[in-house]
Amino acid sequence: MTEDKKMIPIYITGKKYLVPYSLTIMKAMEYAGYRYIRGCGCRGGFCGGCATVYRFKDDYKLQSGLACQTVVEENMYLVQIPFFPANKADYNLEELKPIGGTLLKLYPELARCVSCNTCTKVCPQDIEVMDYMQAALRGDITNAADISFDCIMCGLCAARCPAEIVQYNIAILCRRLYGKFMSPKAEHVKVRIAEISEGKFDDELKNLMKSDIKILKKLYKERDIEPEESQR
Amino acid sequence: MYTKEMIDSINRLEETRRKRMKQELSLLTLEEKYDLLNKFHPDYKQETLRELKIGPNKGEKVIQEIADLFEAYSKINPNNFNISEIDYDTDVLVIGGGGAGASAALIAQENGASVLLATKLRFGDSNTMMAQGGIQAADKPNDSPPRHYMDVIGGGGFDNIPELVSALVRDAPDAIVWLEDLGVMFDKESDGTMITIHGGGTSRKRMHSARDYTGGEIMKTLRDEVRNRDIEIIEFSPAIELLTDDGKCTGAILYNLETDEYFIVRAKTTILATGGAGRLHVQDFPTSNHYGATADGLVIAYRAGNPVIFMDNIQYHPTGAAFPEQIVGLLVTEKCRGLGAQLVNNTGERFIYELETRDVESAAIIKECVEINKGIKTPTSMIGVWLDTPMIDIIHGKGTIQKKLPAMYRQYQRFDIDMSKEPLLVYPTQHFQNGGLIVNEKAETKIANLYGAGEVEGGVHGRNRLMGNSLLECIVFGRRAGKNAALRAKEIERGKLTLEHIKRYHTELKEANIDRGIISPMLLPDYRRKETIARMIDI
Numbered sequence: 001m002t003e004d005k006k007m008i009p010i011y012i013t014g015k016k017y018l019v020p021y022s023l024t025i026m027k028a029m030e031y032a033g034y035r036y037i038r039g040c041g042c043r044g045g046f047c048g049g050c051a052t053v054y055r056f057k058d059d060y061k062l063q064s065g066l067a068c069q070t071v072v073e074e075n076m077y078l079v080q081i082p083f084f085p086a087n088k089a090d091y092n093l094e095e096l097k098p099i100g101g102t103l104l105k106l107y108p109e110l111a112r113c114v115s116c117n118t119c120t121k122v123c124p125q126d127i128e129v130m131d132y133m134q135a136a137l138r139g140d141i142t143n144a145a146d147i148s149f150d151c152i153m154c155g156l157c158a159a160r161c162p163a164e165i166v167q168y169n170i171a172i173l174c175r176r177l178y179g180k181f182m183s184p185k186a187e188h189v190k191v192r193i194a195e196i197s198e199g200k201f202d203d204e205l206k207n208l209m210k211s212d213i214k215i216l217k218k219l220y221k222e223r224d225i226e227p228e229e230s231q232r
Numbered sequence: 233m234y235t236k237e238m239i240d241s242i243n244r245l246e247e248t249r250r251k252r253m254k255q256e257l258s259l260l261t262l263e264e265k266y267d268l269l270n271k272f273h274p275d276y277k278q279e280t281l282r283e284l285k286i287g288p289n290k291g292e293k294v295i296q297e298i299a300d301l302f303e304a305y306s307k308i309n310p311n312n313f314n315i316s317e318i319d320y321d322t323d324v325l326v327i328g329g330g331g332a333g334a335s336a337a338l339i340a341q342e343n344g345a346s347v348l349l350a351t352k353l354r355f356g357d358s359n360t361m362m363a364q365g366g367i368q369a370a371d372k373p374n375d376s377p378p379r380h381y382m383d384v385i386g387g388g389g390f391d392n393i394p395e396l397v398s399a400l401v402r403d404a405p406d407a408i409v410w411l412e413d414l415g416v417m418f419d420k421e422s423d424g425t426m427i428t429i430h431g432g433g434t435s436r437k438r439m440h441s442a443r444d445y446t447g448g449e450i451m452k453t454l455r456d457e458v459r460n461r462d463i464e465i466i467e468f469s470p471a472i473e474l475l476t477d478d479g480k481c482t483g484a485i486l487y488n489l490e491t492d493e494y495f496i497v498r499a500k501t502t503i504l505a506t507g508g509a510g511r512l513h514v515q516d517f518p519t520s521n522h523y524g525a526t527a528d529g530l531v532i533a534y535r536a537g538n539p540v541i542f543m544d545n546i547q548y549h550p551t552g553a554a555f556p557e558q559i560v561g562l563l564v565t566e567k568c569r570g571l572g573a574q575l576v577n578n579t580g581e582r583f584i585y586e587l588e589t590r591d592v593e594s595a596a597i598i599k600e601c602v603e604i605n606k607g608i609k610t611p612t613s614m615i616g617v618w619l620d621t622p623m624i625d626i627i628h629g630k631g632t633i634q635k636k637l638p639a640m641y642r643q644y645q646r647f648d649i650d651m652s653k654e655p656l657l658v659y660p661t662q663h664f665q666n667g668g669l670i671v672n673e674k675a676e677t678k679i680a681n682l683y684g685a686g687e688v689e690g691g692v693h694g695r696n697r698l699m700g701n702s703l704l705e706c707i708v709f710g711r712r713a714g715k716n717a718a719l720r721a722k723e724i725e726r727g728k729l730t731l732e733h734i735k736r737y738h739t740e741l742k743e744a745n746i747d748r749g750i751i752s753p754m755l756l757p758d759y760r761r762k763e764t765i766a767r768m769i770d771i
Contacts, residue, residue: 030759031761033761036756037490041357042357043523044520044563046361046448047354126642149638150638176415176453177415179412179418180413180415183420186418187424189412201402204376204378205378205401205402208385209397219382220385223379223383226430226436
């Protein structure tokens with residue numbers, strides 16, 4: 001791609017650098033000479049470690065994204081927010097009840113939400129953050145857990161929230177409450193655990209462990225494969 | 233987003249789709265597999281390996297990039313380094329903040345130990361966080377731990393350490409329930425039955441998932457729980473050496489990446505959970521791994537005398553992104569193939585059954601691109617083959633991709649590629665360190681009071697890991713390490729702190745005339761340009 005060589009100006013914490021136009025913000029910063037300690041985690045959009053805010057010259061609009069997933073554009077003024085001081089409640093999950101009161105008790109600031117939708121607009125995962133905050137406020141933990149599922153806890157919502165709420169910590173609490181108390185339990189796994197502790201598979205496993213490679217290869221070749229279309 | 237040539241190729245793929253969907257490809261025989269691997273898998277090239285000149289595996293061949301870090305000097309001079317002031321005193325020191333480290337910390341704390349968790353980046357920055365596909369456990373009526381065992385060793389080339397595999401498959405259902413109880417939102421039917429699918433090399437559908445953020449959801453849950461407990465966490469502070477007393481591990485030296493200051497930790501027992509090595513970029517392959525995957529734990533344990541196993545190979549994930557350039561190397565989850573997406577070449581043909589093991593899939597893709605020349609070229613001269621993802625919605629119904637693969641869908645949507653309508657271009661990427669430190673089923677290393685859990689340890693997967701067994705390994709061996717390290721800490725007194733093993737290692741290096749100017753562990757990769765580095769001056 002010859003046009004790959006096209007260089008554009010970007011402004012990293014206000015300082016101008018020329019970088020190839022096709023790079024992500026993260027790669028552009030490295031191209032410019034930065035070596036990351038903070039602000040760089042998985043480099044794949046999963047860890048939330050590289051939240052970045054930026055604005056274009058002569059544009060009032062403040063934008064945001066993940067440095068590893070956002071491609072640089074001409075005249076981008078950017079700064080990373082590798083850490084945001086966030087309020088996290090301490091709790092013993094075992095002692096909690098999966099009700100709205102729990103959320104409000106641990107995070108009373110939840111009630112300060114003014115539904116301004118800034119959190120949703122800023123979310124690099126395109127999550128309807130305000131919707132799950134409203135669900136949480138209603139005590140609808142199921143929906144809060146479901147809507148917030150893709151949250152990577154990058155901190156941008158909390159950084160912009162005028163009510164000083166830390167949305168993502170409330171979200172993980174909702175998901176844990178749902179996963180532990182509200183989602184139906186997988187009974188078949190407990191059955192298997194009981195079978196294992198009763199020693200049901202001990203002999204078979206011991207035999208396999210001491211079998212020689214010829215027998216193992218034969219067994220491996222002969223094992224039947226569950227058809228793709230089978231149920232469960 | 234795709235170029236004209238690529239769109240032409242996609243048209244050919246679409247023309248054959250209806251026919252391909254009915255086409256049955258059979259599994260390769262063992263002979264065919266080995267033939268394919270020998271000819272095309274990067275690990276089977278002898279020039280990628282080098283014989284180690286010193287240390288516990290002296291005389292054995294390992295990957296060149298690993299040998300470079302093993303045959304290297306410490307960051308400290310053991311003859312004049314002051315370790316007399318102890319900064320932290322703890323029962324259990326956990327080094328590493330991924331899935332294995334977090335599991336170990338929780339269980340150690342539950343077993344009455346004081347726990348200190350030190351990690352190089354942020355707590356949670358790890359390969360666990362990135363794992364999309366799932367976690368295996370034989371917990372359905374048609375499945376069993378022995379079946380799981382067979383799949384693991386068959387996939388691993390029958391070289392796996394039997395005791396470790398047995399531990400893995402026996403603990404698996406319990407690991408799932410432990411996570412469920414911590415609040416991980418697994419995908420379930422309305423009656424609570426776990427929704428499970430196949431992965432490459434599985435004989436039963438035993439892949440459990442939390443949409444396609446499985447590792448992320450597990451990691452976020454474990455991290456939240458660790459933060460709720462009385463566990464001290466030190467971020468941006470990797471261990472740069474272990475401390476020993478007469479061959480026993482007695483703690484570690486931490487290095488604050490932000491202030492360059494070091495800290496001495498005295499610990500009764502130490503758990504290494506430092507993860508893998510993707511950022512070494514073996515043979516210049518791209519990688520799916522997180523920024524900190526630089527084999528630090530392997531290096532410091534090797535220096536202290538712990539042998540490694542199966543470090544003569546690396547797992548390439550068959551479907552790394554080959555396009556667009558911005559995400560080259562990132563993973564396209566195996567779950568896509570589990571849900572029916574086929575691999576297709578430039579002429580619209582399939583060339584391998586999609587659920588072979590990862591090594592075989594990788595070799596087949598490399599063969600198709602390099603030898604048969606039916607790959608598709610990108611504008612930056614990457615070559616790849618198509619992964620026909622629109623088939624997923626055709627097979628399972630419209631909207632399946634968005635529901636079951638939201639992370640993948642979003643990843644490509646960011647670059648204007650709709651994977652439910654267009655296929656994805658893929659090529660193998662460096663993904664997993666199959667081998668690692670030798671440990672036993674109690675997660676004990678060969679060094680007394682030192683434990684290993686997760687990707688840093690080797691032997692469970694033989695020379696090829698199956699999808700869904702690394703998250704499992706992190707949880708199973710993390711928990712085992714946590715428990716055993718805590719119990720052991722109750723039995724023993726605090727040891728002396730010395731650097732004798734580093735002195736010895738440096739002597740060995742000198743006697744073997746090794747000095748390549750390399751200091752290890754590496755800690756962080758360096759992606760600055762050569763031109764920039766050449767112009768740097770120290771202040």
